[in-house]
Amino acid sequence: MSAPKKTGARGPYAKSAQRSSDILDAATTVFATSGYHGGSLRDIARQLDVSLTSIVHHFGTKYELLEAVLERSDKTTSGDEDFDFDAACRDRGVVFATLERVRTSVDRPELLRLFAILAAESSSPSHPAHEWFTLRYQRKSAELAAAFAYDQGAGRIDRARDPHTLSRLLLAAWDGVQLQWLIDPSADMAKPMGLFFESTIPEAFEGTVSGVA
Template sequence: MTTKDVGRTARRGPYAKSEERRQTILDAAHAVFAARGYRGGSLQDVADRAGMSQTSLLHYFPSKRDLLMSVLERRDEITSGAFPDDMREGLADSVIRTALFNEDIPGVIELYTVLCAESVTDEHPGRDYFTARFERLRASYARRFAELAAEGRLRPGVDPEEAATSLVALWDGLQTQWLLAPDQVDVARGLRGFFNLVLLPEPN
């Protein structure tokens, strides 16, 4: 090992420890916001769960808003694991697989549902995030439905944009019901039923 290698190792050590602490804080904030929301969960709650002082926490995240946005960004990183590089599957299969993927990640659906509902309140820092997310989802699904219409797969009378809006609303609604009664609500089954209503079977 050269002197340069020793220097690099020394620099990586503190950085790795700092990144580990940051991830610990994000995990704690994820749990707190999922359980209590942004308004109800305090920085002290997060610090206590992370096993540090609030002063130490603020060293990594200068404000509660910064922490929230970082938690939402991390949530997107986690759920992106549902999308492989090779996306050749159809829209219905992609949506259903993603729904099942999210159910297996503790706290992801709870965090999303709680913060999304809370974001409609006055001056909530997550409002722009969720507004942009819904716009992006509606546009993306509308394009996919339009492609299916061009292939003759969309049932007569179904509008691609309306189908996209309905899909987003249904998915969120099913997830909320699933959180309240997981033994009674099957999100994947509900989504599959929707696609059966708006899509024609693939030709043999």
Template sequence: MTGSPTPPDAPRKRGPYRKTDARRREILDAAFEVFAAAGFRAGSLKDIAARIGIDPSTILHHFGSKEALLRAMLDDKQARDSDGKPDLESLDAASFPGGLLELAKRNDRVPGLISLYAVLSAESTTVDHPGADYFRERAERTRSAFRQGFQSMADEGLLAAGVDAEDAATSTFALWDGIQIHWLIDPASVSVTDALRRHLRLITTVEI
């Protein structure tokens, strides 16, 4: 025999792993705040480190590079943002506009996240931006979901005369992105949900 087996209930040495996970969470949260306020290019590792009282080299130890940190932060926010999010693809045709409004209302409660996406998506159109692929894929997924929802409405005769699914998807996506910018600038005067509701009443025949 080489020794007695470890009892099933023996405590495991998880301290270092917990500390590593906690530190990564602190860095990701700090990166979110800095990138939402300043964008990727202007937001520095020094700014991120200063928010949680660490050296920038600690960030590189955990993530390897500023570009890798950005991607990790975006993946983290996407995963956490999915909690409680309406599943647009599961809605029937008549419920689709209501699902869009529910999503808009939900976004009203997370202005920091909307600011992050607004700042970084615009910045991602610049040359060699590390978030370019992420935001292109995100835009494609959003357009596809909108197109699918409005096509189901078209198939049921629920779009206004002269409106097709592609036009409805494009105009809704464009208005939503644009009105969110105005809301971030002047939240007291602009309502994304109200603007979206008025738009949907123009392009569909559903009561909302």
């Protein structure tokens, strides 16, 4: 009887994939601590006790490494196997999906810090990640606006409200509350976000909007 075939990457391919993952982990820590301009490829190499050549071999340039870090981190902060934000928006509405996401954010402080630092840095048009963050905020704003519009169709939110304005206000409040928590972890995130929703769209807590099926 022949031996069963093994699946998955082996040998140098598996080692290369693991090294790339290790580099991304180290780069996430360095950029989350020092920002893009303050962190260097040498800092990342030093964390892993590898040569600078090894970092360049896997990612080419510092910007390519930054982009890989942002793309991977964005996927991680956008959802996981245990919580599907988009599905929660459809099932329970933006308000309750957001509050649930806020409660799980405490498990990802390094990723939240990474985005807080790099988003602030990238406000300068000359920053390498300026376009990346511009497109990210445009995408997030459009996705939340669509979710608010879905809630209006489902009778959860008054149709008179502008979903695009609501999405921008939500992103602003969410970013601000997260930043305060990163500075002072004893600060609560869920309570102020709940108060934000109660003051802007109180009908979302009251069930179906009057006159809407």
